[in-house]
Amino acid sequence: MNNFLTASNVVKQFANHLALDKVSIDVPEGSIFGLLGPNGAGKTTLIRIITQITAPDQGEVLFRGKKMTMEDVYHIGYLPEERGLYKKMKVGEQALYLVQLKGMSRTDGLKKLKYWFEKFEIQTWWDKKVEELSKGMAQKVQFIVTVLHDPKLLIFDEPFTGFDPINTNLVKNEILRLRDNGATIVFSTHIMASVEELCDHIALIDKGKTILEGNIDEVRSRFKPDTYELKFKGDAQALRNALDSGIEIMEEPTRGNIGHLILKQQSRMPVRDMVTAINSTVDIISFEEVIPSMNDIFIRAVEGTNHKQ
Amino acid sequence: MNKINLVIQREYTTRVKKKSFIIMTLLTPVLLAAMLIIPGYLATKEDNQAKVIAVIDKTNITEGAIPQTDYMKFEYVSGTEVETIKQNFAKSGYYAILYIPENVLVSSKVQLYSNQQTTVGVNEHIVKALDGFFTNIKLKNENVPMDIMQRIATNINVDTIQWTSTGEEKAGSAGLVLVIGYISGFLMYFLIFMFGAQVMRGVMEEKSNRIVEVIISSVKPFQLMMGKVVGIALVGLTQFVIWIALTFGIFYGAQSVLKDKPDGNQTTSISSNIMEKGNTQIAKASSTGKYEEMFKEISGKFSAVNFPLILGCFLFFFIGGYLLYASLFAAVGSAVDNDTDTQQFMLPITIPIIVGLFVMMNAMQAPNSSIAVIFSLIPLTSPIVMMARVPYGVPYWQLGLSAFLLIISFMGTIWMAGKIYRIGILMYGKKVNYAELWKWLKYKN
Numbered sequence: 001m002n003n004f005l006t007a008s009n010v011v012k013q014f015a016n017h018l019a020l021d022k023v024s025i026d027v028p029e030g031s032i033f034g035l036l037g038p039n040g041a042g043k044t045t046l047i048r049i050i051t052q053i054t055a056p057d058q059g060e061v062l063f064r065g066k067k068m069t070m071e072d073v074y075h076i077g078y079l080p081e082e083r084g085l086y087k088k089m090k091v092g093e094q095a096l097y098l099v100q101l102k103g104m105s106r107t108d109g110l111k112k113l114k115y116w117f118e119k120f121e122i123q124t125w126w127d128k129k130v131e132e133l134s135k136g137m138a139q140k141v142q143f144i145v146t147v148l149h150d151p152k153l154l155i156f157d158e159p160f161t162g163f164d165p166i167n168t169n170l171v172k173n174e175i176l177r178l179r180d181n182g183a184t185i186v187f188s189t190h191i192m193a194s195v196e197e198l199c200d201h202i203a204l205i206d207k208g209k210t211i212l213e214g215n216i217d218e219v220r221s222r223f224k225p226d227t228y229e230l231k232f233k234g235d236a237q238a239l240r241n242a243l244d245s246g247i248e249i250m251e252e253p254t255r256g257n258i259g260h261l262i263l264k265q266q267s268r269m270p271v272r273d274m275v276t277a278i279n280s281t282v283d284i285i286s287f288e289e290v291i292p293s294m295n296d297i298f299i300r301a302v303e304g305t306n307h308k309q
Numbered sequence: 310m311n312k313i314n315l316v317i318q319r320e321y322t323t324r325v326k327k328k329s330f331i332i333m334t335l336l337t338p339v340l341l342a343a344m345l346i347i348p349g350y351l352a353t354k355e356d357n358q359a360k361v362i363a364v365i366d367k368t369n370i371t372e373g374a375i376p377q378t379d380y381m382k383f384e385y386v387s388g389t390e391v392e393t394i395k396q397n398f399a400k401s402g403y404y405a406i407l408y409i410p411e412n413v414l415v416s417s418k419v420q421l422y423s424n425q426q427t428t429v430g431v432n433e434h435i436v437k438a439l440d441g442f443f444t445n446i447k448l449k450n451e452n453v454p455m456d457i458m459q460r461i462a463t464n465i466n467v468d469t470i471q472w473t474s475t476g477e478e479k480a481g482s483a484g485l486v487l488v489i490g491y492i493s494g495f496l497m498y499f500l501i502f503m504f505g506a507q508v509m510r511g512v513m514e515e516k517s518n519r520i521v522e523v524i525i526s527s528v529k530p531f532q533l534m535m536g537k538v539v540g541i542a543l544v545g546l547t548q549f550v551i552w553i554a555l556t557f558g559i560f561y562g563a564q565s566v567l568k569d570k571p572d573g574n575q576t577t578s579i580s581s582n583i584m585e586k587g588n589t590q591i592a593k594a595s596s597t598g599k600y601e602e603m604f605k606e607i608s609g610k611f612s613a614v615n616f617p618l619i620l621g622c623f624l625f626f627f628i629g630g631y632l633l634y635a636s637l638f639a640a641v642g643s644a645v646d647n648d649t650d651t652q653q654f655m656l657p658i659t660i661p662i663i664v665g666l667f668v669m670m671n672a673m674q675a676p677n678s679s680i681a682v683i684f685s686l687i688p689l690t691s692p693i694v695m696m697a698r699v700p701y702g703v704p705y706w707q708l709g710l711s712a713f714l715l716i717i718s719f720m721g722t723i724w725m726a727g728k729i730y731r732i733g734i735l736m737y738g739k740k741v742n743y744a745e746l747w748k749w750l751k752y753k754n
Contacts, residue, residue: 015748051526053735070529078526082737084519089323097319101312101527142523 003062004029004184005050005153010059012045019045021208022059027186027201032179034199034216035188036294038302041205043188044081047155050186051078063153074103077151081158081188083142085130092117092126095145102149109148116144120170135162143171147178154178155186160194172198192294202294204301212301216294223297226265227290228274231258234282242281247274258285313532313539320511320540325547334548338555346563360404360431362421363394367411374442381434383407391422398424407435414443486700487673489614493623494669494697500627501692502662504545505634509651511537512642512734521734530731534643535723538635542628549627553620614700622699622708629715630692634658636719636726643733644741653742665690669697676701686711688718725750 005027012020019042027033037043048054050061052073061068063075086094092113099109117123120140130138139162147154156175160168175198179185187199195202195216202219204212212219227250232239236259240249247269250262259282263274271289278284292300324330361382366372375383384403386394391408394401405423413419419439421427448458512534515521524533641654668690672681676698685695685703691711695703732749733741 048735053522053525053530073527076526078523080519080522080526082519082522084523086323086514086520087518097315098523098527100315101524103527145523 003027004031004064005186006062007046007050008059008062010046010049010056010061012042012049012054013057018208020049020056023205023208023210024059025203025210025213027184029184030179030182031200032175032185032187032198034195034202035186035205036190036192036195036202036298037205039190042208043205044157046205047078047080047157047186047188051076051155074149075152077102077146077149077154079142079146079154079156079159081161083139085138085141087131088129090126091128091130091133091141094130095141095148098145099148102151104149112148113144116148120144136164136167139163140167140171143174147174151183153184153186155188157188158190159187160189160191192298195294204298206302206305209305211305212297220291220294220297223292223300225290225292228263228265228271228287229290230261230263230278230287231285232261232278232282233257233285234259236261236282238281239278242277243274262290312528313536316528316533316536317540317543320537321543324507324541324544330544330548334551335555338552338559341552341556342559342563346560361402362405362407362431363401363403364407364409365389365391365394366409368409368413370446371409371439371442375435375438378434381431391420395422405431409439414447417443485614489619490673490676490697490700491669493619493699494673494693495666497623497627497630497696498662498666498669498693500545500549501630501634504541504631505638505658507541507544508538508635509638509642511541512639512730513645513648513651516643516734516737517646525734530734531727534636534639534727534730538632538639538723541635542631545627545631546624549624615702619699623696625712626692626695626715629688629712629719632719633688633692633715633722634662636723640726640729640733640746643730644736644746645733646737650740661689662693665693668694672697676703682707686714688715691715728752 003026006025008024009022010020010024011018011022023042023046025033025035025046035043035046045054049056050068052068052070063072085091089097095113096106096109099113100106104112114123117126122137122140125133125137125141130141133141143159146156154175159171159175163171172194175185175187187195189195199216201214202212202216203210214222239259239261243249243263248264248266250264251260265274275284275287278287359380359382361384364371364375364383364385366385366387369387372385377383391406394403394406398406405421405427408420408422410416410419419435421432421435445458449455515524515533521533528536637658641651641658644654645651665684668680668684671678672685672694675681681694681698684690685698686707688711691714695708695711699708729746729749732752739745
């Protein structure tokens with residue numbers, strides 16, 4: 001497999017529990033990869049193995065086809081979930097220190113920081129101490145520092161916590177822009193709405209195992225319940241009679257004179273035939289396939305594995 | 310290693326820029342110089358108020374036996390009792406009442422009454438004068454001829470002379486050696502503890518700020534730890550160098566200022582008063598001369614001590630001892646979440662330091678006792694104890710062995726601390742105990 005980032009059969013054993021049990025993920029280049037899972041699933045451990053903070057007991061991490069080394073961390077931007085800044089240090093000084101640690105020269109770092117501070121309209125913070133900033137403000141600085149050195153791989157662990165909707169949007173757009181500029185992004189979160197919005201690929205980890213992986217559209221269609229939502233004008237009873245017995249009908253409350261039905265396919269009746277049957281009896285306002293939300297998939301997948309055990 | 314340099318730089322500059330550092334750095338030499346100058350200064354000045362002591366002499370033979378000095382006058386009062394003077398003591402202006410009983414030759418006891426604690430100087434002056442006087446009387450009573458008495462009068466002075474391995478002899482100074490040993494031993498204790506604790510606080514700050522994971526995604530935990538340890542060591546060395554430079558600067562500065570000062574009015578007027586009274590005592594020297602003498606004495610004593618060796622040892626043992634303790638402190642800081650949790654781990658670290666301090670006090674008196682030798686070899690106490698011994702002269706094999714053991718053990722503690730640190734800094738919300746630390750030590754990665 002020729003992926004940008006591959007973790008294969010990663011095992012990490014802590015004193016009393018197995019944090020990762022042969023976890024494998026493949027992150028395609030230029031994608032936004034959602035790393036999902038309930039609390040304590042092992043996401044942070046996996047991320048720490050990718051960022052070379054800890055080493056796996058077994059398995060390996062390949063970065064651009066080669067085994068990842070300490071040198072590669074220059075190409076990674078990592079925003080950990082547990083993040084902070086030195087409280088007593090000035091914002092600018094601190095940002096400069098952190099980007100220098102990522103291998104940038106002082107002058108380059110200064111130039112780029114100026115650019116980003118202007119972009120986020122926070123130039124006035126440069127000489128402020130971090131303790132004077134609010135949590136959201138500090139998060140902004142952290143975000144800048146994470147992406148400043150143009151890393152090929154960006155890892156965000158809950159990047160939106162502490163942001164108001166305006167700043168969440170700002171950061172979201174930046175993430176998309178970074179992806180468009182060629183960065184590959186691994187994105188770990190509990191907010192499923194943002195997963196739907198941003199991610200191309202996902203992997204769902206639970207209890208140290210990968211339980212779901214793939215392209216997000218493919219994953220969602222895999223969980224498709226084969227139901228369709230229909231809004232129409234016309235005689236509901238005539239419609240029921242017209243529809244084949246292979247379709248289960250769940251009624252929704254009718255608003256005004258608009259009928260609302262959820263149709264569940266029992267037999268594999270072609271959608272086209274279904275639409276023809278409906279069209280011949282009532283006026284269709286809308287007809288669409290119900291795609292499960294990531295939220296539903298998450299819950300179903302995690303609970304599903306729990307039932308198996 | 311470019312990254313570790315960055316860490317060192319940050320640790321260094323943020324601390325050196327702090328107000329508390331600047332104040333400490335500037336104030337301490339002033340205090341140290343004052344410690345060197347003031348006792349000497351006071352000693353030359355003595356008390357500037359003349360003390361008048363009333364003497365009630367029941368033997369009626371001692372008048373003139375106690376020499377008057379610039380600041381001590383003895384006034385013989387006859388036909389009165391202690392009680393009478395005591396009643397009007399405050400108004401009388403007397404400093405004390407010296408009572409010499411009739412049977413003094415038998416009892417060898419005189420009494421000095423005062424409403425305040427009399428100074429050692431006054432007591433010694435009286436004892437010395439009367440000792441000689443009554444010895445002479447006793448000898449006279451035994452019919453020892455005057456000329457024999459003069460011939461047998463002896464006054465022993467001890468000049469301590471130390472020879473070095475090259476056979477060179479120099480005047481020693483037991484007092485100064487003791488003081489230097491004490492100061493450097495104590496300073497060592499203080500510096501190791503202070504900067505070691507700074508390392509611990511620094512580690513805890515990074516952990517509780519949650520910045521540590523951001524940093525170790527670009528720097529190895531061991532680099533971060535060592536960067537902090539080295540950075541703070543440099544802060545300590547900077548402070549130490551400034552202290553030494555400023556202390557000597559102030560000392561020699563004060564020397565030249567006091568030298569150039571014109572005669573102190575008070576001293577001159579007192580001495581001229583004495584002259585007028587026709588006192589036989591000659592005012593020894595003008596005040597300028599006195600200062601000069603004082604500084605000459607202090608500087609002279611300095612030259613008798615092997616300062617380069619002491620400074621060299623101090624630097625070595627400071628660095629070694631600091632590395633040993635700082636790495637332990639770093640390990641503790643990484644293992645805990647807050648200050649209160651540090652207590653249980655601090656104890657095993659503080660105990661050796663305190664033991665070192667106590668043995669050091671002992672070693673100042675007996676620098677070659679077996680306890681002093683042993684504890685100056687044990688790495689956890691050696692930096693402190695050895696410093697008390699170095700000014701006295703320590704065999705080179707002991708210095709070498711002590712240094713060797715220290716190097717071996719700080720390398721060991723750094724290695725150990727690195728293992729604990731690496732796990733500890735990412736461990737939140739967990740009460741850690743010794744068993745847990747032991748597990749961390751055994752983790753491979």
